[in-house]
Amino acid sequence: MxxxxxxxxxxxxxxxxxxxxxxxxxxxxxxxxxxxxxxxxxxxxxxxxxxxxxxxxxxxxxxxxxxxxxxxxxxxxxxxxxxxxxxxxxLHRQADQRRRRAETIAEKLTKRQITGTLEDALGYADGGSVGRSHFARVLVDRGIVAAKQAAFDKYLGRGQSAYVPNxxxxxxxxxxxxxxxxxxxxxxxxxxxxxxxxxxxxxxxxxxxxxxxxxxxxxxxxxxxxxxxxxxxxxxxxxxxxxxxxxxxxxxxxxxxxxxxxxxxxxxxxxxxxx
The missing domain is CATH 3.20.20.140 (Metal-dependent hydrolases)
Incomplete structure (x- = not known):
């Protein structure tokens, strides 16, 4: 099997x-x-x-x-x-936390002059639970970083400017x-x-x-x-x-x-x- x-x-x-x-x-x-x-x-x-x-x-x-x-x-x-x-x-509480975290991530990215990321990340999530990987896809597709890992290394990972603890x-x-x-x-x-x-x-x-x-x-x-x-x-x-x-x-x-x-x-x- x-x-x-x-x-x-x-x-x-x-x-x-x-x-x-x-x-x-x-x-x-x-x-x-x-x-x-x-x-x-x-x-x-x-x-x-x-x-x-x-x-x-x-x-x-x-x-x-x-x-x-x-x-x-x-x-x-x-x-x-x-x-x-x-x-x-x-799971409903966890989903609420994910949405609040996503909103804060978007706010932090806006401070770095990267705007409109929440709407795009939610679009990638397509009704599913939104996470940092969706923001990474936004940054890659906009040409801000070359790869998803770079998005975490520069913006989304622990200690970086758009990191939000859970x-x-x-x-x-x-x-x-x-x-x-x-x-x-x-x-x-x-x-x-x-x-x-x-x-x-x-x-x-x-x-x-x-x-x-x-x-x-x-x-x-x-x-x-x-x-x-x-x-x-x-x-x-x-x-x-x-x-x-x-x-x-x-x-x-x-x-x-x-x-x-x-x-x-x-x-x-x-x-x-x-x-």
């Missing part, structure tokens, strides 16, 4: 519609897909409808943004009731709401936070103490040593493992399902009986 338990559509900061994402997953011969948009489950109904009658099974997913010390940490929810009222209320929920609240809706709470892409070994272990201790179920130990952009390190940490902290590409858009480097080989180590797929 080929799986991918972390990907994004235009309901957040992906570039494909949920339907286009499902078609791509089918072309990649994926059997099980979790659509995990940032703080949104609005793309799930379309994705499930697109997969109906096909070999692809789409399960509910979401990637909840949280605040931990001075870091933005993401918690993926898998296989939950997407209509759960308390989870919906949390007010996301806590890890504990994200875990509680995901599990309250019947889902599994997964620490997303732990290697992407660029934490020292000491801080990564501190994060795992606190995530486990909050009741977290699993961590993403398998990505498509890992070498064998990185994958083995994360799998060993999952065993050490008694966490299941999960696997996801974190696909946002077609590229040479990230593809749905690519390299997500599952080891025998206990994973979310065993816990839920998916394999």
């Amino acid at each position: 080929k799986i991918d338990l972390h990907c994004h559509s235009r309901a957040s900061d992906g570039t494909l519609t949920p339907t286009e994402l499902v078609i791509r997953a089918l072309n990649q011969q994926i059997d099980l897909l979790a659509l995990t948009d940032h703080d949104s489950v609005e793309g799930l109904a379309e994705a499930r409808a697109a997969a109906e009658g096909s070999p692809l099974r789409v399960i509910s997913g979401v990637e909840v943004s949280t605040r931990w010390h001075s870091f933005d940490i993401h918690v993926v929810g898998l296989d939950f009731d997407s209509e759960d009222p308390e989870l919906r209320a949390l 007010q996301w929920c806590t890890i504990a609240e994200a875990v509680t709401r995901i599990q309250g809706a019947g889902g599994l709470a997964v620490l997303a892409h732990p290697s992407k936070y660029q934490l020292s070994n000491k801080w990564l272990r501190k994060l795992l201790v606190e995530f486990k103490a909050a009741g977290g179920d699993a961590m993403e130990a398998i990505h498509c952009q890992q070498n064998l040593q990185q994958r083995q390190f994360l799998q060993a940490l999952a065993l050490e902290y008694d966490l299941l493992i999960s696997a996801g590409s974190d696909f946002h858009f077609p590229s040479r480097w990230v593809e749905l399902g690519r390299g997500l080989t599952r080891p025998e180590q206990p994973g979310v797929w065993h816990q839920r009986g998916w394999v």
